[in-house]
Amino acid sequence: DVVLTQSPLSLPVTLGQPASISCTSSQRLVHSDGNTYLNWFQQRPGQSPRRLISKVSNRESGVPDRFSGSGSGTEFTLQISRVEAEDVGVYYCMQATHWPPLTFGGGTRVEIK
């Protein structure tokens, strides 16, 4: 199974400041079709997860443009350009290149300082 390691585990951020979450894969995530199936999810407190980004950098409809994804191979990053109060929650990366199983990272908790 592909192991995804996220860092940091916890990320205290000042409102209006940037935040960056790392996701490192145990295998390269380039599929034979040329795509890289690395997704990012946000889970606000008490809510179901919500997909923010698919295939490394494609924002879902309705996702604010302060969220961006980047990376390649085994190293990926989710960035929030200016953190807002509604961004508090846990963020997960997930890979769908080498499956089954789909695998998730352990999560990064974003909180306001």
Place this chain on the structure above:
Amino acid sequence: QITLKESGPTLLKPTQTLTLTCSLSGLSISTTGVGVGWIRQPPGKALEWLGIIYWDDDKRYSPSLKSRLTITKDSSKNQVVLTVTNLDPVDTATYYCVNGFGKNWGQGILVTVSS
């Protein structure tokens, strides 16, 4: 608008079998290309993928749980059913049904396994 809703028992005993139903709206399990999956999350822990069923009845399961999982569909009711056998307290989790690889999520249902 696509919605998914999980239903089923919320308290079960060890060794029992869990059956959860995912009811779909705005999305048909009979439409070519559609897949509906299941993901669970133990309290305070990370997400774990369980499996997926496609419109053509193709199924994929997590290898670590495959022997205990069954996913079926009822096209007439537009529902997907997850069965987990031989429950253990470690199966206590919120169970989510999802569209494909997580484009849309249900509200989740907390299932507790306790004697």
